Amino acid sequence: MHRIYVHPLPVRIWHWLNAIGFIAMILTGFQIRYVGMLDVIPFRTAVRVHNWIGFALIANYFIWLGFYATSPQIRCYLPELNPKKFFSGSVRQMRYYCYGMFKGDPNPHQISIYNKFNPMQAMLYQLVMVVLVPVLSYTGVLLWDAQRFSAQVNFFGGVRVVDTVHVLIFIFFVAYILVHPYLGTLGASRTGQYKAMITGYEEVEDAGEAAKSGDAPPGLP
Numbered sequence: 001m002h003r004i005y006v007h008p009l010p011v012r013i014w015h016w017l018n019a020i021g022f023i024a025m026i027l028t029g030f031q032i033r034y035v036g037m038l039d040v041i042p043f044r045t046a047v048r049v050h051n052w053i054g055f056a057l058i059a060n061y062f063i064w065l066g067f068y069a070t071s072p073q074i075r076c077y078l079p080e081l082n083p084k085k086f087f088s089g090s091v092r093q094m095r096y097y098c099y100g101m102f103k104g105d106p107n108p109h110q111i112s113i114y115n116k117f118n119p120m121q122a123m124l125y126q127l128v129m130v131v132l133v134p135v136l137s138y139t140g141v142l143l144w145d146a147q148r149f150s151a152q153v154n155f156f157g158g159v160r161v162v163d164t165v166h167v168l169i170f171i172f173f174v175a176y177i178l179v180h181p182y183l184g185t186l187g188a189s190r191t192g193q194y195k196a197m198i199t200g201y202e203e204v205e206d207a208g209e210a211a212k213s214g215d216a217p218p219g220l221p
């Protein structure tokens with residue numbers, strides 16, 4: 001076993017603030033959406049907390065964006081443009097998740113600093129960070145003051161359309177917050193990926209040249 005520096009400090013700070021914030025947003029989101037059926041906290045308090053944390057999460061997103069926009073680690077988020085390579089890598093990874101890992105097969109993905117995600121993780125995280133979080137945030141800001149942003153709200157078809165998009169992405173994240181922590185336990189060990197998101201370092205099996213790496217390279221915080 002050896003360890004690889006996969007998550008620099010800004011990513012770890014962003015990630016855990018984001019995780020706590022999203023849980024709060026989901027809980028207050030339920031209260032706002034199902035007022036009358038759910039009465040855990042007053043509606044107005046839920047709206048106020050939802051708005052404040054929403055703006056804090058938008059600010060926090062810029063930690064993630066600022067880091068990757070200026071780091072060579074951005075390669076982890078670049079899409080695989082060779083469809084054959086992407087498809088075969090995804091099928092191999094899917095096969096591992098569906099039965100390989102239950103038989104004790106090694107994970108087909110070899111982690112490195114600039115290739116820390118397997119093809120399925122990479123696709124999911126691109127979708128989450130480049131599309132869903134920005135659209136969720138943008139529709140949230142429009143709904144926060146639909147009067148002030150009426151021109152943009154009307155451009156997209158009115159409050160109902162903007163609200164529907166916001167709620168559909170909300171539903172996606174309710175599922176995500178249940179599945180993503182489980183997928184985080186499917187690394188080389190149950191807790192390996194969690195430790196990596198806390199310390200920055202992930203322990204990986206020795207497997208030839210591809211895995212040879214080690215401490216943080218110069219330039220990564």
Ligand code: HEM
Pocket residue numbers: 007011015018019020022023121125128129133177180181184193194197
């Ligand atoms: C209870 C909440 C959460 C837990 C326990 C959790 C756990 C983890 C763990 C263990 C990892 C490292 C494994 C990996 O890279 O796949 C990770 C990475 C990641 N998580 Fe989460 N997470 C949570 C919430 C969230 C939320 C709400 C989002 C997005 C909205 C999110 C987005 C990500 C992303 C994008 C990465 C990769 C980060 C990077 O290296 O650039 N997570 N998470």
